[in-house]
Each structure stands twice: as C-alpha cells, then as structure tokens.
C-alpha cells in the first residue's frame with residue numbers, strides 16, 4: 001500500500017537516531033502562476049528574489065515580537081529535539097524543532113545581526129541560496145504548527161510561529177503551496193474550502209435531513225441562511241460531505257432541534273477553517289474570518305457557535321476579536337464565539353437535552369486532544385476547559401471511556417500528523433509517519449481497553465486519521481467526532497415534564 | 499574618592515611602574531567600554547523587543563486569564579526552569595546542570611558585590627560562605643552542560659561553535675576565579691580599590707596579577723558578548739509572548755497599530 005516503511009505498532013515511542021536527509025525529498029506541490037496571482041502573490045520566483053526575501057523577512061521581524069525574540073534567545077538546549085512527532089517518526093534532524101528554526105535563524109544571523117555579518121560561518125550564518133530555499137520549502141512544510149515543542153521549551157519558543165513566517169516569506173517571493181493556496185482561494189471566493197456553492201450546500205443539508213428522518217423518524221431541520229435565527233453555526237465544510245465529519249453535523253442538528261432553539265448555517269460563511277493562519281498571512285486570515293462576522297451581521301443572529309475543528313477554533317477563539325471585533329451586535333451573555341462542546345455540555349447539565357449512554361455501548365472510546373484546541377485556545381471559562389469539557393461530554397454520552405497515556409494527551413498531546421496545511425497527498429509519507437506517536441498511544445489503549453472509537457473535535461484530524469488508520473491496520477470507521485457520539489445518544493422527541 | 503582614600507593607605511604595595519600605568523589605563527578604558535556596550539546593548543534589545551508588537555494572542559494554553567496569573571506562571575519558569583521539568587531523562591540532566599549553574603552563578607555574583615560596595619552591606623556579607631561553595635560547584639555544573647553536548651547525537655547536531663564558546667568562556671572565568679582564590683592569590687584590597695576606582699570614575703592601578711588580568715579580561719568579553727547573543731534569554735524568558743500573554747482574547751480586544 002505504501003512505498004515507504006510504515007512504523008510498526010508496538011505501543012512504544014522510541015527516540016530515533018539522527019538520520020540526515022531522511023525526509024529531504026518530500027515537498028509540497030508548488031502553486032502554479034495562475035493560482036499565485038489569484039491569491040495576490042508574485043506569480044513566480046524572480047531574478048531578484050533575494051531582495052524580496054530579505055525585505056519580507058525584515059518586515060516580519062518588525063511586525064512579530066514572537067519571531068524576533070524566538071530567533072534571538074534560543075540557547076540550543078535541545079529540550080525540544082525529541083518532542084516533534086515528525087522527528088520521532090523520521091529521525092530527520094531538520095524535523096527537530098530547534099533545527100527547523102535554524103533554517104531561518106542562520107539567515108537571520110547573516111543578514112540581520114552584527115555577529116553574523118562580522119563572523120559569517122563561525123557565527124553559523126548562512127547565505128541565501130537555491131539550496132537553502134529548497135530546504136525551507138521541504139521542512140517548513142513538514143511542520144504541522146502544532147506547538148508541542150513550545151510546551152517543553154524553557155522560553156516557550158513556538159516553532160509554529162517560525163514556520164508561519166517562513167511560509168509567508170516563501171509566498172512573497174513567488175513560491176507557494178498548491179494545496180494551501182487553492183483552499184484559500186476557494187474559501188475567499190466561494191465561501192468554503194471545498195468550493196461548494198449555496199445550492200450544492202442546500203442539497204447536502206436536505207440529504208442529511210433525510211438521513212436523520214430515516215434513522216430516527218424525527219423531522220430534524222438543517223436551516224441555511226435563515227435571517228433572524230438566534231444561533232449561527234460555523235463549522236468546517238468537511239462536515240457537509242466527508243465521513244465521519246457528517247455524523248457530527250447530524251449530532252449538532254439533533255442537539256439544536258432537541259434544545260428547541262432557532263439556528264442556521266450560512267452559505268456565505270460555510271467554512272469554519274482558516275488556511276490563512278497556516279501560511280502565516282494576516283490579510284488572508286482576516287478576509288476569511290471576516291465572512292463569518294459579515295454573515296452574523298447579515299443574518300442578525302444573537303450568537304455564534306463553532307463546530308468541531310481545531311485550527312478553526314484557534315482562529316475563532318484567539319484571533320476573531322482582534323481581526324473583526326468588537327462583537328457588540330451579539331448577545332453579550334454568551335461567549336463569542338462559543339464552542340459546540342461547551343454549548344452541548346451546558347444543555348446536558350441543565351437537563352435541556354437527555355443522552356442515553358447505552359446507545360454507545362458498542363464503543364469503547366478514547367479522546368485525542370487536537371493540538372490547536374489543546375495548546376492554542378480554551379473552551380469554557382477555566383484554563384484547561386479544553387481538556388475537561390470534551391471529556392465530560394464524552395462521558396455523558398457513553399459508558400466506556402479511557403484516556404491515552406498522560407504524556408500524550410492534554411497540553412502534551414501529539415498531533416495527528418496532518419495539521420497546519422500538510423493534509424495533502426504528496427506529503428503522505430510524513431503524514432503517515434508523523435502520526436506514529438499518537439498511534440502508539442492509541443495502540444496501548446486498544447490493547448488494554450479494547451478501544452474502538454477514536455473521538456475527535458477537529459476536521460483535519462478526522463480526515464487525517466481516516467486516511468492513515470488503514471496504513472496501521474486499523475479500520476477507518478473507528479474515527480469519529482464527539483457529536484457523533486452525542487448524536488447517537490441523544491433522546492429525540494417530546495421532552496418529559498416540559 | 500572617599501573610598502579610595504580609605505583604601506589607599508592599606509595598600510602600599512601598588513606598584514607605580516610605567517608599564518603598569520599603561521596597562522592600567524588600557525584596562526580601565528576597556529572596562530568602561532565593556533560596561534557601556536553591555537548596558538546600552540542590553541537596553542537596546544529590551545527597547546527593540548518592547549517596540550516590536552504581538553499582533554495576535556498566542557499564549558501557549560492552558561494559560562492564565564489575568565496578568566497576576568501570568569506572573570504566577572513565570573515565577574517557577576524563572577526560578578525553577580519549570581518547563582524543562584516536563585521533559586524526559588535528557589532534560590533532567592540538563593535541568594540539574596543548568597539550574598545549578600545559574601544559581602551558583604547568581605550566588606557568585608552576589609559574593610562579588612563585596613568588591614563593588616563600601617561599606618559592604620549586610621546581605622552581601624551573608625552570601626560569602628555559600629558563595630564559596632557556589633564557586634566550587636559552578637565549574638562542575640558547566641562541565642555537565644559541556645559534556646552532555648557530546649553525548650547525544652541530537653545535541654551534537656544542533657550545537658554550534660557559539661554554544662561551546664560561551665560555555666568555555668564561562669567555565670574559564672570560573673576556573674581562573676578559583677585559581678585566584680586558592681593558588682594565584684591576589685591582594686584583594688588592590689582588587690577592591692581597582693573596582694571602586696572604576697565605579698567612582700577615578701581609576702587607579704589594576705592589581706599586579708596576571709591571573710587577575712585574565713579573569714577580568716574574560717569577564718569583559720562576556721559583558722560585550724552578552725547583548726548580541728543567546729544570553730539575551732535572560733530577558734527573553736520574561737517577555738516571550740507564548741508565556742507572558744494573558745489568555746483573554748474574548749474578554750479584551752487585543753489590538754496593535756499595524757494589525758487594524
């Protein structure tokens with residue numbers, strides 16, 4: 001099935017020996033000139049690329065404290081070297097976070113520091129060259145921007161910040177990733193990453209309504225573009241067509257139905273995801289995010305709720321207010337936006353919806369903390385709510401839940417291997433390998449507790465795991481969303497005592 | 499000057515040869531240059547970091563919801579290198595070497611304050627004994643930090659000349675310090691007169707001890723090197739956005755001028 005060696009599932013995560021160039025041949029497909037132009041980047045690399053490169057880098061150094069400080073202060077202590085899933089699974093030293101950063105730091109020394117200018121090689125300064133550029137393209141697209149390295153760094157140095165800056169620099173000299181830029185273009189022109197227009201969207205929603213009707217006999221609606229609804233649901237577009245994503249969409253719809261609230265989806269903002277973040281481009285991130293708040297205004301909703309998506313939640317929770325706030329046109333009694341798990345758990349606790357755990361008795365469940373939720377945002381009121389709220393909700397929806405090993409969950413969770421803009425087929429080898437630490441942890445709870453349902457709250461995680469589970473000999477049907485479990489368990493129909 | 503005159507009569511041994519005078523002038527001048535480079539260089543970086551905005555909220559979560567909470571988060575980071583303790587066995591060794599090195603370095607600096615003050619304040623006096631112990635473990639801790647860089651292929655890969663340079667520089671400062679204390683003893687009164695002379699802007703002769711000259715020169719090199727190197731982590735740890743930001747993006751709108 002694969003023309004590379006899939007790691008063996010042993011349950012152990014063993015730090016490999018350094019193997020120079022182990023993944024040096026794996027690069028993202030370049031965006032063509034037309035696509036580059038569409039998203040506002042130079043069509044291709046020009047003769048004066050070095051000038052543009054340094055100009056962009058200089059601009060970023062002035063605009064981002066993170067990049068400037070991180071480039072200066074790393075002491076190369078090595079604490080991060082064995083924390084990246086890509087290093088753990090490939091042994092390529094450029095996948096050690098500090099050594100990935102070094103690709104940029106060496107250029108920083110050469111052109112932006114006195115010591116680098118004076119001492120050159122002795123100060124480990126590197127001149128711009130085509131060879132260096134190839135290394136950038138390779139290894140800055142073998143980082144899923146998961147921030148695991150920053151947890152263990154004594155200064156919290158976050159390689160994701162460096163990766164984003166690097167991709168922004170590459171784009172600015174005419175070298176872009178086809179996968180990422182195509183998605184950005186679709187999200188900005190059509191409204192979602194799939195390029196699915198309004199009518200097509202309505203069709204799939206009709207289909208979901210029929211499915212629910214067939215399975216439950218209850219008439220659950222999935223409203224689209226309803227002006228004056230109370231709640232706007234923003235969810236990753238994969239929820240509209242991909243499996244298992246769509247089962248979570250059924251789950252959200254059932255929850256809203258049973259809670260008896262008025263809600264709507266928007267065709268203008270039919271995408272929670274935001275690939276602008278992955279390429280470190282502030283303007284694209286802002287444009288894509290802007291569609292959501294325009295839809296909220298146009299539809300005159302009172303609140304905005306976000307569906308299951310990791311990086312979407314990061315942008316919505318952490319950046320929205322900066323990008324398009326203040327949100328004083330929305331009801332101040334609710335979080336803006338609120339995470340769907342937070343919303344549903346609250347309904348369960350208030351008794352507004354009932355979950356019948358026995359409906360999920362076929363499942364033994366574990367939960368994967370998606371990195372963007374775990375390390376880049378919060379759910380609910382308390383720090384750490386991003387860990388407790390999803391687990392509480394799962395426990396409310398099923399009888400058998402077990403956590404994976406402590407050093408692989410919570411803030412130390414391992415990435416799925418496909419986040420941060422690397423979820424594309426040409427990178428399949430690093431994706432499959434990058435999932436290794438997570439798969440080993442899963443293997444252990446499969447052996448000990450017979451886990452057969454891998455619960456997620458991230459669209460990319462879902463897509464990634466359904467794709468790579470088979471490489472490890474696991475059925476892809478074992479992947480699912482938390483709201484899939486909720487959807488199975490929710491008791492529909494007339495409410496007792498109401 | 500008052501301090502000098504008090505000290506002068508205690509120290510008749512200061513030689514007044516033409517050579518030492520020339521050397522003294524050079525060292526006095528270099529000391530001022532090094533101090534200026536250190537202070538201005540450090541402040542320059544502090545201002546640069548302060549002026550460089552953080553357009554977005556990027557604390558590594560879970561993160562505190564208040565500024566007070568951030569202070570509480572940072573204290574164990576600074577005092578105990580807390581994040582290192584989250585790592586595995588390699589980080590435990592690093593932690594031990596690193597933490598002992600930093601703490602003993604601090605104690606040694608405190609002990610050195612007796613050369614910079616007259617009269618010597620009580621708190622400096624109280625660090626004298628422990629400062630002596632610190633001086634002895636200091637090179638051992640640094641030895642751990644140096645040796646560990648050779649033992650593991652990941653560290654071998656990432657280590658640069660600059661990393662060996664600064665470790666080598668600091669351990670040599672420590673070792674020459676020990677030599678000064680136990681073998682090549684110098685007249686400490688002369689040392690104190692020299693330092694106070696620098697501080698009071700009325701330079702005097704530099705002590706007539708080659709070992710002291712070496713020790714002192716290395717410290718000047720460290721001072722000059724500091725602001726242009728990774729040693730700025732001493733400041734960076736306090737302002738690193740992933741650690742120092744408050745997790746309140748929904749409650750407080752975070753705005754910076756360029757990112758409007």
Ligand code: HEM
Pocket residue numbers: 075076077154575576577579582592593595596597600643644661664665668729731732733735
């Ligand atoms: C606020 C004060 C400081 C804090 C919190 C701090 C913290 C740290 C931490 C956490 C590390 C990484 C782990 C380790 O190698 O031990 C480190 C490394 C280092 N620090 Fe500091 N530091 C401070 C001040 C200084 C100063 C003033 C120096 C002086 C020269 C210094 C020199 C070094 C060196 C040389 C290393 C690298 C060690 C190696 O290469 O293995 N630090 N520091």
Ligand code: SF4
Pocket residue numbers: 073074075076077078079080081097098152153154155156157
């Ligand atoms: S843990 Fe932090 S300081 Fe240490 S090498 Fe990695 S990035 Fe640098």
Ligand code: SF4
Pocket residue numbers: 083084085086095096097100142143144145146147148149150158159160163415
């Ligand atoms: S952000 Fe994640 S993928 Fe990128 S270097 Fe750090 S640990 Fe690796």
Ligand code: SF4
Pocket residue numbers: 144145146310311369370371372373414415416417418419420458460461
């Ligand atoms: S896809 Fe999921 S696990 Fe992977 S980086 Fe995104 S949030 Fe993290």
